[in-house]
Amino acid sequence: MPFAIALAPEARRCFASLAPAVKEQLDRVLERIAALAAVAPPVDPVWRRLARGESAALRFTFAGVDVLYEIDLEERTVRIASVTSPELECQTA
Numbered sequence: 001m002p003f004a005i006a007l008a009p010e011a012r013r014c015f016a017s018l019a020p021a022v023k024e025q026l027d028r029v030l031e032r033i034a035a036l037a038a039v040a041p042p043v044d045p046v047w048r049r050l051a052r053g054e055s056a057a058l059r060f061t062f063a064g065v066d067v068l069y070e071i072d073l074e075e076r077t078v079r080i081a082s083v084t085s086p087e088l089e090c091q092t093a
Contacts, residue, residue, distance in 0.1 A: 002034040003071065007080040014083040022063050029062055034078050037071050057081065 007015060015023065059068045068082040 001038060001076075002031065003037045003076045003078050005030050005034050005078045005080065008082070011080045011083045014085075014088050015080070017088055018065065018083075018085075022065060026062055026065060026067070029060070030067075030078065030080070033060075033069070037078060038076070041071075041073060 015026070018026070057068055057070055059066060061067070064087065065083060065085045067080060068084075069078055069080045071078055
């Protein structure tokens with residue numbers, strides 16, 4: 001079963017301001033990450049290439065949108081901490 005996806009309030013606001021097509025594509029990427037987290041926990045080396053330094057935060061950029069997130073094993077949740085893009089009026093990082 002995939003992990004749940006939770007957006008921090010400010011990340012949710014920024015995500016909502018994205019173009020509909022970009023939101024739909026990012027939703028699919030996040031769903032894939034949630035599914036992967038269920039079968040390859042974040043301690044698996046596959047996640048290290050997405051890491052942000054030595055912190056627990058992971059990141060990816062898609063369609064010019066930078067997404068910073070963490071995976072909570074205990075709550076089985078992918079937590080989106082920030083959504084940023086030069087085109088967005090709101091910035092969460």
